Amino acid sequence: MTDIIITQTAPVLVAIDISKARDEVLIAIADKKRCRRLTVLNQLDDFNRLITSLACYGRPVRVAFEATGNYHRALAYHLAAAGFELKLVSSVALARTREALHNSWDKNDPKDAQVILHMMEIGNEQFYHDPLVRGTNDIQELSKTHDIVSKSKTELWHRVVAPSFNPLSAAVFS
Incomplete structure (x- = not known):
């Protein structure tokens, strides 16, 4: 009898809290308990370093972030060009979820990245459409x-x- 083995590769979940100078990144892999934390400066060489480290996992990558002004657009463009799936997290939903999880309105970047990751795990995310790529x-x-x-x-x-x-x-x- 033939054994049929279906391997389902769970995507690598990447939560990014965007800010003006640097972005806090939290990477979660399905079969590992601990998350990897990175700080990425808003510079092309740091974007390339992040893309290289995400590509090394050999799995599909799903990235979610909260749009912050126009600061997210450069990183989102490079991540989309690398072939990663991009998702958007609502600012209001992020604030309400942060209040519910941490019983506080206190905001900091690593905490927001954890909340974004939680929202990705429960599927509370939206589609991201890059206006430059879509022609809008x-x-x-x-x-x-x-x-x-x-x-x-x-x-x-x-x-x-x-x-x-x-x-x-x-x-x-x-």
């Missing part, structure tokens, strides 16, 4: 420009109207 970067930049222009226009309107606004005259005309 121009639309996103136009949207941001429109938002800034609209806010500036409203601010200017309030500056012009507010000094001449008299609550008594407003009551008369209403």
Whole structure:
């Protein structure tokens, strides 16, 4: 009789807490109890070092992170180019889960990486679409420009109207 052995390779889970200068990385492998912790500077050589160390596992890699301003975009681009699966964690869900797990609102980067890893394990993650790769970067930049222009226009309107606004005259005309 033929023995059929189906090996299922569980992905390497990588949780990244993004910040301006450096990123806290937590790597979990299915058959190991301890997680590996790395600090990656927002520099190309550190991105390449991270990609090389993740590729050495010989398993599929799933990376999750919380989008922070635009600081996540460079690292996400390089990780996607390396062929890793990227996931996004909601900022609100991360904050609520952190409060529930640690019974505190206290925030620090290694703790956030642990919470992101927990959220990956329970499947509480979203799809990440890189606007540069998907070709929606121009639309996103136009949207941001429109938002800034609209806010500036409203601010200017309030500056012009507010000094001449008299609550008594407003009551008369209403």
